[in-house]
Amino acid sequence: MSIDIDTAARVAKLARIKVEDQDLPALAGEFNAILGFIEQLQELNVDDVEPMTSVTPMRLTRREDAVTDGNQQGKVLANAPDAREGFFAVPKVVE
């Protein structure tokens, strides 16, 4: 499996990370090194193996369906790069 420049650009887009065109070949090269290393996993026969879903077998505990937190607008917004009138502000999303 080899990653070409177009694939590298597509992955960067999916990850929402801006990568300049001139940096794509180097990035594709690094991906190939890492994926080449990961490729060893194909040697194993894993047909009858269940994928691991939980590190320790446990039932997720449930709690009472009750409000335990809230009314913290100030704290929630305290670290926002741009907060206005009690909201997070972002560039226009809908035309």
Add this chain to the structure above:
Amino acid sequence: MSDLNKLTIAEARDALRKGETTSVALTESCLSAIDGADALGAFVHKTPEIALERAKAADARIKAGDAPDMCGIPVGIKDLFCTEGVPSQAASKILEGFLPQYESTVSGKLKDAGSVMLGKLNMDEFAMGSSNETSVYGNAVNPWKTGDDLLTPGGSSGGSASAVAADLCLAATGTDTGGSIRQPAAFTGTVGLKPTYGRCSRWGIVAFASSLDQAGPMTKTVRDAAIMGAAMMGHDPKDSTSADMAVPDFEAMLTGDIRGKVIGIPKEYRMEGMPAEIEKLWHDGAEMLRDAGAEIRDISLPHTKYALPAYYVVAPAEASSNLARYDGVRFGHRAKLAQGDGITEMYEKTRAEGFGAEVQRRVMIGTYVLSAGFYDAYYNRARKVRALIKKDFEDVFAAGVDSILTPATPSAAFELGKDVSDPVEMYLNDVFTVTVNLAGLPGIAVPAGLDAQGLPLGLQLIGRPWEEGDLLNTAYAMEQAAGFVAKPAKWW
């Protein structure tokens, strides 16, 4: 008493109880050691006011009687832990200026126990790295050195390891996703415990790979790891994977008696090209445990060689998902936008500016292995291999093995700034530690000797799930037999 910063937790606790010193004196001693150690780059946010305030409160609590073991003990906190009102950046530019409005469960437990936070410690960005060189603060430095070259303290908990080894604090918190507590501990001649997955709450710790991340203590001795570890552990309803189990008194379990214990030596950890010194250290460690009355048994963990490649699918996959939250909207850095830029440009520019190269690489690898068409070939396959690795351990434990002895790292600390053009070369640092995270087991690195250049080397013991007490006791027996007392000569 002089050199209070050089005390262990146990020594300081006992001295505090006897009224031979105060937490304020301990704290002042550490703060002055920290101010004289900027060359180590270990502490990246100093909090002397908080420290002295907590030290005074601790002294009052000790005087009143019935204070917990950690009361009055000055510690450093890895930058990955959210600490209320104190910068918590995960050593990333993207969290510049972030001031948590809450305290992580683990740092909160230490705080409630009366321990004194001296400041925040350097690390690899988002805990991704093995040399502390991916940090936005610049790298931490190992207090150990041989020639003129500065050495890495390891990573990702490099600042924690450096600070403990240089006696800037009595102990520190670390986190371990693939070896990030144990590798730096081994590189600095200190003790690092990664508890069983679920022992320490992950709540309020900046997430890297949630099914692998686990916090733990980094200390000067095994006894201190027992004391501090117990204070960090415990059930937390705010972390759904936190184990609802009692935490035993680990210190009381340190008898040093390991007669009849079965110690497994996995043949797959004997790697081609392993330095002779590491091989000898491993052999010597096994002999020490045999002399102490343990049975040494050759075992096989057949899927070991697939652990690192499986890890480099699972960890980036989880990281790409966890790090999706850094979007420039709710906290941290937001890029300056050009005329006409919309929300997608905001995301892309913010993340390109805010994440360093290694973090970007892992987020993109994670995105790739989770993308349509590759999910089964990579991610699902890696999860199946992970199940096989876990079963390897279950099989040897079922056959009566109590602990497993391995080297902690494939080398001693290496020079900072070494050109690593192939990212996979850096990943090999975790070759002996990463299996433990994949299987969710407890593991501990214990300093066991010096190499020919005089640099510390560590051995790793791996325990059964939830049996940290037994693991610590075996580590304690090995620590006593190894008699490692060397300290780095002060040059900073």
